[in-house]
Amino acid sequence: MSMIAAFYSGKSILITGATGFLGKVLMEKLFRTSPDLKVIYILMRPKSGQTLQQRVFQILNSKLFEKVKDVCPNVHEKIRAIYADLNQNDLAISKEDMQELLSCTNIVFHCAATVRFDDHLRHAVQLNVTATQQLLLMASQMPKLEAFIHISTAFSNCNLKHIDEVIYPCPVEPKKIIDSMEWLDDAIIDEITPKLIGDRPNTYTYTKALGEMVVQQESRNLNIAIVRPSIVGATWQEPFPGWVDNLNGPSGLIIAAGKGFLRAIRGTPKAVADLIPVDTVANLTLAVGWYTAVNRPKSTLIYHCTSGNFNPCYWGKMGFQVLAAFEKIPFERAFRRPYADFTTNTITTQYWNAVSHRAPAIIYDFYLRLTGRKPRMTKLMNRLLRTVSMLEYFLNRSWEWSTYNTEMLMSELSPEDQRVFNFDVRQLNWLEYIENYVLGVKKYLLKEDMAGVPKAKQHLKRLRNIHYLFNTALLLIAWRLLIARSQMARNVWLFIVSFCYKFLSYFRASGTLKV
Ligand SMILES: CCCCCCCCCCCCCCCC(=O)SCCNC(=O)CCNC(=O)[C@H](O)C(C)(C)COP(=O)(O)OP(=O)(O)OC[C@H]1O[C@@H](n2cnc3c(N)ncnc32)[C@H](O)[C@@H]1OP(=O)(O)O
Ligand SMILES: NC(=O)C1=CN([C@@H]2O[C@H](COP(=O)(O)OP(=O)(O)OC[C@H]3O[C@@H](n4cnc5c(N)ncnc54)[C@H](OP(=O)(O)O)[C@@H]3O)[C@@H](O)[C@H]2O)C=CC1
Structure with a gap:
């Protein structure tokens, strides 16, 4: 019997960000392994015209939850959707709901965050710092609380090369930042943002680091742990391989490459691609919840959920494997044949951006205009290049x-728990994982049917022929122009023609002799 699964039985668990990529997988695993858990409270907001109940219904009826329904048929009765908006200072939870949460919760998994790199600092602070502070305050009033697990990111200290399992302080105290966000106007915040984030690349990593500091400072006597995943990717094993439902991290770029939009990336082929499957993150998080509650470590422990030091894969190799997967699993209606190269040179990148990205987009938009349609490719390409x-x-x-x-x-972990809550990425076969990832992107993000694969392959063949035809025509035109202008080119041309003629004559003569 799994000790971790047994631990969660009968528990009331609070999850923030349960509608997100990681949150859904975490919730699914909890229900599947501990169907006897008492209740999962999920703090959520209505979105895209859907009420809380409609959102929960959609999640429970998705493919991800198919197995859960077999082991936990009354799963819908065990989810309590609670209205909350982490954008608001008091989280906007009603008094009654708050009462219930405070008196019943045993474990908190705090996954909610803004993961956008370009978020305005005010919004990123609100979600990744202030909301964390509010949740900790709530947690401190929960008499039955056994553990509070905070999900951060392995990149919260990406300004360092070697990162230990400690909380690194930021120069300005989170409290000061939170206060200043209340009275500074947007223009001033925009001005000071680069100074505040310093050598971090974006507001996301900076506010996640501030969030960790808040956890450290506001932990009081709580039993807290922090999980820091690296780049979270599609599922590796559970509930089935390749599940993914958003464009973050590599998923968006896999689509862009598979559809032939993205053909070169400024990236170091030998840099470690520290990808970690989302089910591995969920397993580790649940194991951390169990360990923290049962062993009550004296200090806040930090767990890096990364793959690089256990089983490294490199961007060059991964790019190669992604391209190989496209051969077997092509995407439908590709713009160009998939090809993606990593280059470290800025000039080469600019060349590829002009020739391989912008020029085809302009040509295609010209074609759309000619055929009376609205041009859209240049806009899409600009957006993609910004993302990249x-x-x-x-x-x-x-x-x-x-x-x-x-x-x-x-x-x-007991051998049984090591199996059920596996987070040992040494066992991960990257080639197989990447192939399943590409398949998952095709099925769950692009909603393409495998029945369309032969047609997609045919389309790619057609694109290849067009590519060869186009290149040959371009070469001939260039050559023709050169011959018209340069004596040396004419001499070379004459030499080639006479060489070919002699070659053919020799073969004809030797053929006649044999007869
Ligand atoms: C051979 C190939 C090898 C592959 C190899 C890949 C390696 C790839 C390494 C990544 C390394 C990350 C490492 C961080 C790890 C953490 O810890 S961070 C957690 C992950 N967070 C993220 O990835 C967030 C990144 N995304 C963003 O911040 C924002 O989407 C961006 C990039 C700023 C774009 O913002 P925006 O222009 O406002 O666009 P947004 O509204 O988000 O979406 C606009 C359109 O672009 C699409 N889009 C959004 N994101 C993406 C994307 N990533 N890609 C493509 N399209 C996208 C949307 O679907 C949308 O389309 P429409 O609905 O308009 O048709
Ligand atoms: N994805 C990755 O590559 C990595 C993620 N992480 C961390 O993992 C955690 C989960 O990330 P992931 O699942 O990928 O992110 P998602 O963007 O998929 O999910 C974010 C979640 O936060 C919720 N949320 C955002 N704003 C609010 C709000 N104002 N009120 C209530 N809920 C809100 C979202 O709800 P809604 O559905 O309503 O928008 C959603 O459930 C985050 O803490 C992130 O920093 C760490 C490393 C890498």
Whole structure:
């Protein structure tokens, strides 16, 4: 019997960010392994015209939750959606709901965050820092609370090369930042943002670091742990391989490459691609919840959930594997044939951006205009290139994360728990994982059917022929122009023609002799 699964049975668990990528997988695993848990409270807001109940209904009826329904048929009765808006200082939770949460919660998993790199500092602080502070305040009033697990990111200290399992202080205290956000206007915040974030690349990593400081400062006598995942990718094993539901991290770029929009990236092929499957993060998080509650460590332990030091993969190799997967699993209606190269040179990147990205987009938009349609490719390409430029920071560096706590936890698990809550990425086969990832992107993000694969392959063949035809025509035109202008080119041309003629004559003569 799994000790971790048994631990969560009968528990009331509060999850923030349960509608997000990681939150859904965490919730699914909890229900599947501990169907006897008492209740999962999820703090959530209505979105895209859907009420809380409609959102929960949609999640429970998604493919991700198919297995849960078999082991926990009354799953819908065990979810309590509670209205909350982390954008508001008091989280906007009603008095009655607050009462229930305070008196019943046993475990908190705080996953909610803004993960956008370009978020305005005010918003990022509100969500990643102030909301964390508010939740900790709530947690301190929960008499039955056994553990509070905060999800941060392995990149919260990406300004360092080697990152230990400690909380690194930021120069300005989080409290001062929170206060200043209340009275500074947007223009001043915009001005001071670069100074505040310093050598971090964006407001996301900076506010996640501030969030960790808040956890440290406001922990009171709470039993807290922090999980720091690196780049979270599609599921590896559970509930099935390849599940993914948003464009963050590599997923968006896989689509862009597979559809033939993205053909070169400024990235270091030898830099470690520290990807971690989302189910691995969920497993480690649940194991951390159990360990923290049962062993009550004296200090806040930090767990790096990374792959680089256990089983490294590199961007160059990963790009190659992604391209190989496109051969087997092509995406439908590709713009160009998939091809993506990593280059470290800025000039080469600019060349590829002009020739391989912008020029085809302009030509295609010209074609759309000619055929009476609205041009859209240039706009899309500009957006894509902006996204890529924001991810470049992570594609050109490698980090070392120490993993003593993660390894210690692994050794504390029973063999059964090591199997059920597996977070040992040494067993991960990257080739297989990447292939499943590409398949998952096709199925769950692009909603493309596998029945369309032969047609997609045919389309790619057609694109290849067009590509060859286009290149040959371009070469001939260039050559023709050169011959018209240069005597040397004419001489070379004459030499080639006479050489070919002699070659053919020789073969004809030797053929006649044989007869
Ligand atoms: C051979 C290939 C190898 C592959 C190899 C890849 C390596 C890739 C390494 C990543 C390394 C990250 C490492 C951080 C790890 C953490 O800890 S951070 C957690 C993850 N967070 C993220 O990834 C967030 C990144 N995204 C963002 O911040 C914002 O989406 C951006 C990039 C600033 C774009 O903002 P925006 O222009 O306002 O766009 P947004 O409203 O988000 O979306 C606009 C359109 O772009 C699309 N879009 C959004 N994001 C993306 C994306 N990532 N890609 C493409 N399209 C996107 C949207 O679907 C949307 O389309 P429409 O609905 O308009 O049709
Ligand atoms: N994805 C990644 O690559 C990585 C993620 N992480 C961390 O993991 C955690 C989960 O990330 P992930 O699941 O990928 O992120 P998602 O963007 O998929 O999910 C974010 C969650 O936060 C919720 N949320 C955002 N704003 C509010 C709000 N104002 N009120 C209530 N809820 C809100 C979202 O709710 P809604 O559905 O309503 O928008 C959603 O449930 C985050 O803490 C992130 O920093 C760490 C490393 C890498």
